[in-house]
Amino acid sequence: MALSKALDAFTAEIDAVLDEFIESPDGPEARLFEAMRYAVLLGGKRLRPYLVVASADMFGVRRACSMRVAAAVEMVHAYSLVHDDLPCMDDDDLRRGHPATHKKFDEATAVLAGDTLLTQAFEILAGHETHEMAEVRSDLVHALALAAGGHGMTGGQMIDLLAEDQTFELPQITRLQAMKTGALLAFACEAGAILGRASGAQRMALHGYAHDLGLAFQIKDDLLDIEGDAATVGKRVGKDAAAGKATFVSILGVERARQQAQMLADQAAAHLHDFGADADQLRALARFVVERES
Amino acid sequence: MALSKALDAFTAEIDAVLDEFIESPDGPEARLFEAMRYAVLLGGKRLRPYLVVASADMFGVRRACSMRVAAAVEMVHAYSLVHDDLPCMDDDDLRRGHPATHKKFDEATAVLAGDTLLTQAFEILAGHETHEMAEVRSDLVHALALAAGGHGMTGGQMIDLLAEDQTFELPQITRLQAMKTGALLAFACEAGAILGRASGAQRMALHGYAHDLGLAFQIKDDLLDIEGDAATVGKRVGKDAAAGKATFVSILGVERARQQAQMLADQAAAHLHDFGADADQLRALARFVVERES
Numbered sequence: 001m002a003l004s005k006a007l008d009a010f011t012a013e014i015d016a017v018l019d020e021f022i023e024s025p026d027g028p029e030a031r032l033f034e035a036m037r038y039a040v041l042l043g044g045k046r047l048r049p050y051l052v053v054a055s056a057d058m059f060g061v062r063r064a065c066s067m068r069v070a071a072a073v074e075m076v077h078a079y080s081l082v083h084d085d086l087p088c089m090d091d092d093d094l095r096r097g098h099p100a101t102h103k104k105f106d107e108a109t110a111v112l113a114g115d116t117l118l119t120q121a122f123e124i125l126a127g128h129e130t131h132e133m134a135e136v137r138s139d140l141v142h143a144l145a146l147a148a149g150g151h152g153m154t155g156g157q158m159i160d161l162l163a164e165d166q167t168f169e170l171p172q173i174t175r176l177q178a179m180k181t182g183a184l185l186a187f188a189c190e191a192g193a194i195l196g197r198a199s200g201a202q203r204m205a206l207h208g209y210a211h212d213l214g215l216a217f218q219i220k221d222d223l224l225d226i227e228g229d230a231a232t233v234g235k236r237v238g239k240d241a242a243a244g245k246a247t248f249v250s251i252l253g254v255e256r257a258r259q260q261a262q263m264l265a266d267q268a269a270a271h272l273h274d275f276g277a278d279a280d281q282l283r284a285l286a287r288f289v290v291e292r293e294s
Numbered sequence: 295m296a297l298s299k300a301l302d303a304f305t306a307e308i309d310a311v312l313d314e315f316i317e318s319p320d321g322p323e324a325r326l327f328e329a330m331r332y333a334v335l336l337g338g339k340r341l342r343p344y345l346v347v348a349s350a351d352m353f354g355v356r357r358a359c360s361m362r363v364a365a366a367v368e369m370v371h372a373y374s375l376v377h378d379d380l381p382c383m384d385d386d387d388l389r390r391g392h393p394a395t396h397k398k399f400d401e402a403t404a405v406l407a408g409d410t411l412l413t414q415a416f417e418i419l420a421g422h423e424t425h426e427m428a429e430v431r432s433d434l435v436h437a438l439a440l441a442a443g444g445h446g447m448t449g450g451q452m453i454d455l456l457a458e459d460q461t462f463e464l465p466q467i468t469r470l471q472a473m474k475t476g477a478l479l480a481f482a483c484e485a486g487a488i489l490g491r492a493s494g495a496q497r498m499a500l501h502g503y504a505h506d507l508g509l510a511f512q513i514k515d516d517l518l519d520i521e522g523d524a525a526t527v528g529k530r531v532g533k534d535a536a537a538g539k540a541t542f543v544s545i546l547g548v549e550r551a552r553q554q555a556q557m558l559a560d561q562a563a564a565h566l567h568d569f570g571a572d573a574d575q576l577r578a579l580a581r582f583v584v585e586r587e588s
Contacts, residue, residue, distance in 0.1 A: 027469070028456050029449035036444070083409060088401035107382035108455050111405065115377060115412065116448045122416045123439030126432045134428035138420045141435045145417030150330070154410045155323035161402050162322050175321070 003284045007050060014049045015041060017071045021124065035105045035113035036120075040078040043096045045292075047217075047285075049074045051188035054281040055206055059196020068130045069140060069191045072121040076148050077184060079117035082110050084157060118148070131195060139194050147187035156180025160245075168246040174215065177248075182214030189213075189282075205271045209282060212268035217289045219261040222247040224294065226254065265290045297578045301344060308343045309335055311365045315418065329399045329407035330414075334372045337390045339586075341511075341579075343368045345482035348575040349500055353490020362424045363434060363485045366415040370442050371478060373411035376404050378451060412442070425489060433488050441481035450474025454539075462540040468509065471542075476508030483507075483576075499565045503576060506562035511583045513555040516541040518588065520548065559584045 018040050024033040049070030056066035085092040085100040086107060093103050102110035124130065125140045146152060156179030163176065189210035193203040226249055249257045268286040272279035312334050318327040343364030350360035379386040379394040380401060387397050396404035418424065419434045440446060450473030457470065483504035487497040520543055543551045562580040566573035 025445065025449075027449075027453065028460065029444060029452045029473075031456065032444050032449060032452040079409075083405055086402075086405065088405060108380075109452070111377055111380065111382060112448050112452055112455075115373075115409070116444045118409065118412060119439050119443040119448065122435055123443060126436035126439065134432040137432040138428040138435070141416055141432070142420035145413050145420065149413040149417060150323060150326050150410045151319065154406050154413065155319075155321075155326060158323045158326040158403070158406055159321065161406075162325065166322065179323075 003288045006281075006284075007045060007047075007288075010050050010053070011046045014046050014067065014070055014074065017067050018074060021071055021075075021120065031105070031109060032112055032116060035101055035109045036117050038104055039082045039101045039110075039113055039117065040075060042078075042098055042101075044074075044077075046074065047289075048077050048184060048188040050285070051185065051210070051282075052191045054285065055189045055192020056195045057192070057281065058275055058278045059192065059198055061192065061195045064129070065131055065195055066192065068124050068127070069195060070188075072124040072144070073184065073188050073191065075117040075121040075124075076144065076153075079114040079121075080148075080153060080157070080184075082114040082117070086110060089157075089161065136194060136197070140191060143190055143194065144187055147183040152179050152183030153181075156183070163245050168251075170248075170251055173246055173248060173251060177215060177218040178211065181218055182211055185214040185217065186210035202275075205274065208271040209268045209286075212264045212271070213286055213289060216261045216264035216268060216286070219248045219257050219264070220290050220292065222249040223254065223257055223261070225249075261290045297582045300575075301340060301582075304344050304347070305340045308340050308361065308364055308368065311361050312368060315365055315369075315414065325399070325403060326406055326410060329395055329403045330411050332398055333376045333395045333404075333407055333411065334369060336372075336392055336395075338368075338371075340368065341583075342371050342478060342482040344579070345479065345504070345576075346485045348579065349483045349486020350489045351486070351575065352569055352572045353486065353492055355486065355489045358423070359425055359489055360486065362418050362421070363489060364482075366418040366438070367478065367482050367485065369411040369415040369418075370438065370447075373408040373415075374442075374447060374451070374478075376408040376411070380404060383451075383455065430488060430491070434485060437484055437488065438481055441477040446473055446477030447475075450477070457539050462545075464542075464545055467540055467542060467545060471509060471512040472505065475512055476505055479508040479511065480504035496568075499568060502565040503562045503580075506558045506565070507580055507583060510555045510558035510562060510580070513542045513551050513558070514584050514586065516543040517548065517551055517555070519543075555584045 019037070022033055022037045022040065024030045024037070052070040052073055053063070053066045056069070081095060082101045084090050085095055086102055093100055095101070098104070101113060105113070121144065122141055125144060126137050130140065131137050148154065156176055159176045160180055168176070186207055189206040190203060193206050225247070248260070252260060265286045269283045272282055313331070316327055316331045316334065318324045318331070346364040346367055347357070347360045350363070375389060376395045378384050379389055380396055387394055389395070392398070395407060399407070415438065416435055419438060420431050424434070425431050442448065450470055453470045454474055462470070480501055483500040484497060487500050492500075519541070542554070546554060559580040563577045566576055
């Protein structure tokens with residue numbers, strides 16, 4: 001798959017930027033920065049930063065700007081994984097085939113590393129180098145905070161934690177996932193539009209794309225949780241079923257879930273109609289999201 | 295003490311603002327907002343938001359603006375306490391005489407509530423209502439992120455966690471506290487200057503004031519930890535000594551620590567010389583910090 005290669009190349013670029021941002025100081029607090037670096041550089045598909053850059057590219061945004069925002073988004077994603085893996089949360093010892101941050105370091109360091117990654121993401125967005133217009137920087141901060149907060153990512157994680165005790169149907173699961181993973185994906189796309197000073201219609205089209213992409217992504221994740229093997233997926237599989245949690249697959253069944261993911265990927269691409277060939281990267285990504293094996 | 299009454303009155307005002315910001319939604323994520331509300335409205339001296347407003351008042355900033363920033367700073371302070379109290383961190387069951395957030399709710403909810411308070415603080419700062427100039431909003435975000443991040447508050451907490459295994463002398467303890475508590479106090483004062491578009495010299499004077507105030511505050515905290523009783527202080531006392539942690543008091547002894555706190559409070563006030571009577575609130579606060587009994 002061509003996009004797979006493009007993502008690999010992009011991964012090397014974004015990792016270099018992340019590596020530069022998380023510079024270890026000399027003092028005893030170096031341990032905190034080591035844990036942040038570990039959490040962020042542990043691998044992953046770099047889907048979110050890729051979305052930022054691919055969206056920003058459509059509006060001719062300089063890479064020096066969009067890569068900063070991309071790094072900030074990946075830091076927020078990494079922070080959420082570090083905290084989600086904690087024993088008091090999802091209690092996962094394994095992340096991307098490696099010890100989770102709290103296993104590699106310790107729980108306290110993991111909590112602080114997550115906190116600090118989240119904080120640094122906002123520092124980067126508000127930094128003068130991100131955009132010459134303060135209005136753009138401020139809008140980026142505001143949109144990220146909305147996406148990552150109680151009406152978005154952390155709210156979704158709260159609902160997810162309570163899901164074991166509740167009977168969730170399709171509308172509830174859809175809402176949960178739109179908050180838990182969809183909101184940050186949507187921000188990644190919107191960030192490109194904010195950086196590019198796009199029109200309201202363009203921003204809305206990207207929001208629609210990201211919303212459908214996020215759901216397709218999550219359904220595929222649920223399918224991989226059932227069908228994948230731990231070695232390929234890089235984390236414990238079958239855990240949702242074991243925990244008795246409702247997922248798209250447990251509600252829809254494997255076949256309908258697969259159809260639904262494909263339908264959402266097509267629908268995501270349809271939002272991009274007016275961008276023409278400029279949106280080819282994002283279209284390819286929508287296909288990739290439902291075809292990936294990990 | 296007159297300031298004590300002023301602080302009580304201010305507490306009612308800032309609590310009303312915080313209460314309004316943390317609005318509970320209808321969904322199952324309501325639990326997250328309940329925990330945030332609990333953590334923030336549990337009490338406390340409201341020293342940081344008071345510093346924001348007192349500093350901003352000197353530059354004639356509208357209260358509608360400064361109270362928003364004050365609320366954001368208190369949210370960051372509350373988040374840091376919620377995470378610090380976790381079993382994997384300082385393991386405190388009691389906070390201000392009440393169950394810590396992870397005891398009242400559970401650990402997972404406490405982690406998420408802290409994360410969400412931090413996130414919302416940035417949302418508030420970047421909100422249009424905070425200041426009509428985007429440059430000011432962006433500067434506030436950047437300065438808060440620096441103060442709360444790895445070179446500030448969380449870095450200080452990391453060092454503090456490692457302090458039990460290390461021999462700390464006065465310079466190390468001073469650096470630790472300047473990061474762990476001083477940085478956010480300094481931001482509180484600088485925020486007033488940023489909102490008020492103060493000159494560089496004014497901003498520096500406030501930074502110097504806050505730095506000395508922060509250290510005086512911490513030495514007084516260490517003294518209360520030795521001398522206070524749990525009922526008045528509202529948290530477990532004597533815990534630093536029990537943990538074998540170096541503190542200002544263990545290094546300097548009670549008498550020299552008391553003198554040092556007083557000297558720092560005087561020095562803090564001296565930074566305010568050029569502000570004349572406008573800085574009377576801040577001068578009173580410097581006295582209050584070393585004279586308080588809790």
